[in-house]
Amino acid sequence: MEFEPVIGLEVHAQLKTRTKIFCGCSTQFGAAPNTQTCPVCLGLPGALPVLNRTVVDFTLRMALATGCTVARESRFARKNYFYPDLPKGYQISQYELPIAEHGHIDIAVDGRPQRIRIRRIHMEEDAGKLTHDPHRPVSRVDLNRTGVPLIEIVSEPDIDSPAAAGAYLRQLRSVVRYLGICDGNLEEGSFRCDANVSIRPKGSSGLGTRTELKNLNSFRFVEKAIEYEINRQKDVLLDGGAVVQETRLWDQSRNQTVSMRGKEEAHDYRYFPDPDLLPLVIDEDWIGRVRRSLPELPDARRARFVEQYGLPAYDAGVLTTDRELADYFEKCLTIFPQPKPVSNWIMGSLLGLLNARDIAIDQSPVPAAELAELVKLVDEGALSGRIAKTVFDEMAASGKTARAIVQEKGLAQISDALAIESVVHEVLAQNPAEADAYRGGKTKLMGFFVGEVMKATRGQANPKAVNELLRKVLAGSSSPRSSL
Numbered sequence: 271m272e273f274e275p276v277i278g279l280e281v282h283a284q285l286k287t288r289t290k291i292f293c294g295c296s297t298q299f300g301a302a303p304n305t306q307t308c309p310v311c312l313g314l315p316g317a318l319p320v321l322n323r324t325v326v327d328f329t330l331r332m333a334l335a336t337g338c339t340v341a342r343e344s345r346f347a348r349k350n351y352f353y354p355d356l357p358k359g360y361q362i363s364q365y366e367l368p369i370a371e372h373g374h375i376d377i378a379v380d381g382r383p384q385r386i387r388i389r390r391i392h393m394e395e396d397a398g399k400l401t402h403d404p405h406r407p408v409s410r411v412d413l414n415r416t417g418v419p420l421i422e423i424v425s426e427p428d429i430d431s432p433a434a435a436g437a438y439l440r441q442l443r444s445v446v447r448y449l450g451i452c453d454g455n456l457e458e459g460s461f462r463c464d465a466n467v468s469i470r471p472k473g474s475s476g477l478g479t480r481t482e483l484k485n486l487n488s489f490r491f492v493e494k495a496i497e498y499e500i501n502r503q504k505d506v507l508l509d510g511g512a513v514v515q516e517t518r519l520w521d522q523s524r525n526q527t528v529s530m531r532g533k534e535e536a537h538d539y540r541y542f543p544d545p546d547l548l549p550l551v552i553d554e555d556w557i558g559r560v561r562r563s564l565p566e567l568p569d570a571r572r573a574r575f576v577e578q579y580g581l582p583a584y585d586a587g588v589l590t591t592d593r594e595l596a597d598y599f600e601k602c603l604t605i606f607p608q609p610k611p612v613s614n615w616i617m618g619s620l621l622g623l624l625n626a627r628d629i630a631i632d633q634s635p636v637p638a639a640e641l642a643e644l645v646k647l648v649d650e651g652a653l654s655g656r657i658a659k660t661v662f663d664e665m666a667a668s669g670k671t672a673r674a675i676v677q678e679k680g681l682a683q684i685s686d687a688l689a690i691e692s693v694v695h696e697v698l699a700q701n702p703a704e705a706d707a708y709r710g711g712k713t714k715l716m717g718f719f720v721g722e723v724m725k726a727t728r729g730q731a732n733p734k735a736v737n738e739l740l741r742k743v744l745a746g747s748s749s750p751r752s753s754l
């Protein structure tokens with residue numbers, strides 16, 4: 271029997287506001303525990319929440335960027351449960367009336383375009399953070415994170431493979447980062463994903479029992495965990511068993527999902543409208559203001575890079591994944607306006623360097639203007655491609671400019687015909703037998719001569735000029751130096 275997976279993702283994105291969603295406490299990461307709290311986010315009796323307008327602005331940006339319908343009136347509810355990181359005993363979230371619904375994200379998997387529908391986007395507050403001491407039976411709670419604003423983006427179960435789940439998440443992350451509403455940092459937990467996974471007989475339309483996967487803090491783990499879970503459910507069904515609805519954790523050390531707890535139903539939380547907060551009313555003006563403030567989004571920018579710069583779709587996709595990277599590319603073009611060579615250098619050497627050092631583009635040791643200068647030097651023939659790679663490494667290591675390094679080390683490419691020609695003559699004089707054999711018809715020896723000349727010039731001769739001059743000299747008089 272063949273099965274097909276049905277996957278839906280719930281993403282929590284932490285909004286980059288300065289203050290929390292219902293109070294004026296700072297959201298800054300890394301402060302001493304419990305120093306960024308007040309009666310509101312501690313949930314003390316009588317304290318009243320006030321909605322942060324910027325949270326609504328940011329959520330509207332996301333809603334409009336993903337083609338959602340914005341609710342003119344939405345509501346906050348209380349989601350009741352007890353946990354030590356939740357002093358109020360309930361989380362304020364949107365339930366029945368979310369701010370946005372019915373959007374979508376477009377992805378491509380192996381070149382096949384797919385549209386993943388977004389069911390809803392809603393605002394909510396984060397809970398605190400528990401740290402468990404591994405050596406003693408002690409847990410500590412830090413409430414700095416209580417009340418930090420989140421949006422939850424819930425997809426429809428339109429995702430049909432682990433790779434599609436990865437593509438959807440990358441695109442979503444790209445969008446929140448373009449919008450400047452979330453830093454998209456999975457490791458620090460500001461972009462978190464839970465996956466709902468079920469399988470069904472191939473071609474059927476019903477839905478199987480699903481499990482929810484948590485603790486997925488990298489794109490790779492998301493794909494691996496979903497893959498594992500699909501196979502686990504297959505084994506259960508093929509053994510005649512039934513999949514249990516539950517929450518499972520991804521255990522990265524064992525590469526498997528493990529049962530965490532039975533899955534709650536919505537009614538377990540006893541949702542009800544929060545009496546402390548008025549319904550949120552959003553008028554056309556507000557939506558219009560936010561719509562006009564939207565930046566160019568990844569899809570549009572990718573299309574423009576293909577159209578305006580004539581880049582291959584692949585290059586355009588890589589360069590526009592990240593807004594800062596796309597900005598870097600366009601900054602290079604203001605200095606050296608040849609898109610493809612610049613793209614090659616960015617996708618090859620620069621991204622290789624950033625990956626190796628595990629840093630972001632805005633921390634690049636080689637600024638856009640300097641990279642553009644380097645590409646320009648190669649284009650002008652002042653530097654050979656091979657030596658340029660060495661110069662790039664030196665720029666990254668020392669922070670010096672390409673021109674400075676070339677001058678300092680005498681790396682300029684020798685394009686001067688006289689200089690090269692004298693080396694050509696030397697090489698031929700040192701290898702008279704090969705020169706005669708070449709003239710006798712053994713033209714394959716050209717490669718040997720080119721190699722010798724490059725060796726003699728420490729790789730600095732312009733290979734094109736070397737080829738031309740060798741041909742000219744070998745075709746001419748057999749007497750060395752005659753052409754000088």
Ligand SMILES: [Zn+2]
Pocket residue numbers: 290293294295306307308309310311312417
């Ligand atoms: Zn507070």
